[in-house]
Amino acid sequence: MVQLAHHYGSGPVSLAGIAAEEDLPRAYLEQLVVNLREAGLVVSTRGAHGGYELTRTPALIPMSEVLRALEGPIAPMFCATDDPEHAMTCDRSSRCTVNVLWVRVRDAITATLDSMSLADLAPPRIGTPDDPHGALISQ
Amino acid sequence: MVQLAHHYGSGPVSLAGIAAEEDLPRAYLEQLVVNLREAGLVVSTRGAHGGYELTRTPALIPMSEVLRALEGPIAPMFCATDDPEHAMTCDRSSRCTVNVLWVRVRDAITATLDSMSLADLAPPRIGTPDDPHGALISQ
């Protein structure tokens, strides 16, 4: 995502290119990007000179959204999940007093994740003054 | 630890008792308590009528300490660990811009964990007015 942010506005970037830049296996990135696409963070164009690009400018992509796409709902414990759809209450919930702790931890995590955007992690590269979004500053 | 907090001040509690109250295997608790003892949160007395008890009143036991004892250093990522001893810097650290995010997440977690004590999770049981620590309120 940091790589995609760097190339934002310059057309699609292939996974092969990102794999080379980040020294990660291309086949693995392929798997990850499925989730990003389904989350609407990324669009793909198939065929030669295809690849992926962000659907929004990096400053408008909170890291909470990226993490949820890649790692699932934010939940330090299964009984304190972010996602109301998959909310779980364990069989211990009646006597359990620890849940409040996990909820507070979760809220602290989501708050910091909400407070940072992809732009915060993708500093404008020096030597590329043609980047139209390098000057964007989030929050 | 919540169970030990409940019984704080009334002598040692056996793992068999806690296992019954929490519906957890005793042999498993045995394994966990080793770490608590090594962290100095708990002392043991061997033999009949032995067991474990907290070394401090629950209000003076921050949950950060409990979690560190049970789960190791607080680190949402291996490159953002709590423990200066085991600080790791990955081979990607030169180009990696994501580390700051994990550090902020970690700090948010430790802050909330520091702000809660064991007493916050072990509400005084009603019907036990002889509990000398029921009135203690942390933070």
Place this chain on the structure above:
DNA sequence: CGATATCCGACGAAATCACTCGGATATCGA
């Protein structure tokens, strides 16, 4: 002495993580 405990080390099943592999499908440039 025997019941009740903690101590200790090793072992095991299941889930998750970080991948790999093989191939089908779409698109572009020549």
Place this chain on the structure above:
DNA sequence: TCGATATCCGAGTGATTTCGTCGGATATCG
């Protein structure tokens, strides 16, 4: 039209971690 370049898709794998189990040694109390 053809071939190179990409994404798409489903299945499988090896290492590690998590949540336990098991067997037995040691200490203490009544």
